[in-house]
Amino acid sequence: MIRIDRAVSLGTTCETAFQLRRVFGKHNCVSGVFDFQVTPPETVIEYLRRDFVGLFEYDDFIVKDGIVQNRRFGTQHMHEFRSGNIDRDFVGARSRHDHLCGNMRVALKGNGALLLAATLPPERLALANEIKHLVRDRNCDLVFSLEVLKRRQGPDLIANWQGDNHQWDCALSKYRGRPEGLTPYLNRQVKRFASHVVSGKF
Numbered sequence: 001m002i003r004i005d006r007a008v009s010l011g012t013t014c015e016t017a018f019q020l021r022r023v024f025g026k027h028n029c030v031s032g033v034f035d036f037q038v039t040p041p042e043t044v045i046e047y048l049r050r051d052f053v054g055l056f057e058y059d060d061f062i063v064k065d066g067i068v069q070n071r072r073f074g075t076q077h078m079h080e081f082r083s084g085n086i087d088r089d090f091v092g093a094r095s096r097h098d099h100l101c102g103n104m105r106v107a108l109k110g111n112g113a114l115l116l117a118a119t120l121p122p123e124r125l126a127l128a129n130e131i132k133h134l135v136r137d138r139n140c141d142l143v144f145s146l147e148v149l150k151r152r153q154g155p156d157l158i159a160n161w162q163g164d165n166h167q168w169d170c171a172l173s174k175y176r177g178r179p180e181g182l183t184p185y186l187n188r189q190v191k192r193f194a195s196h197v198v199s200g201k202f
Helices: 014-024 041-049 086-109 127-138 165-172 182-199
Strands: 006-009 061-064 067-070 113-120 143-150
Touching: 006 014, 006 086, 014 113, 014 165, 041 127, 061 086, 086 127, 113 127, 113 165, 127 143, 143 165
Parallel strands: 006 113, 113 143
Antiparallel strands: 061 067
């Protein structure tokens, strides 16, 4: 069994972050830039090469088929631009993006055992080796594992964006995260009880 201290999504869709949180719990997962955007595999490589800088510039964004997209790097942003209006949402979206990029830098420079996970199209699975090399180049002392699953294609990708729980359970079964601890659990229970008090429903 491989013990991990943190789990991080490398995309390429929000499926990966969803499944990492489902399997390991939010307390074991780092919120990162790939959690809520669709990212072409080659752009994941660019984020690593560019130290997560320069991939979210105003002039690169367009609206296509009702979705805000980065025409230079091919990312799609269904969540960051809630109104679908680039002018209205860009400042907030850029601030969030920069914060999440900062989280990624800290995770890749940190200590402890890191699990990186991604989905890649079948024809791009070889990029996993390049990702490993780039991560090692950033921090040769980092203890990390990389799990890559084949990304589903076609309409099912949107209809079932969460992915296949069984497939992820099998892929991640050899890893174990840190136990949550009592304090976060108690905090959640207190909030839950308070909501019942407010609503009057028990």
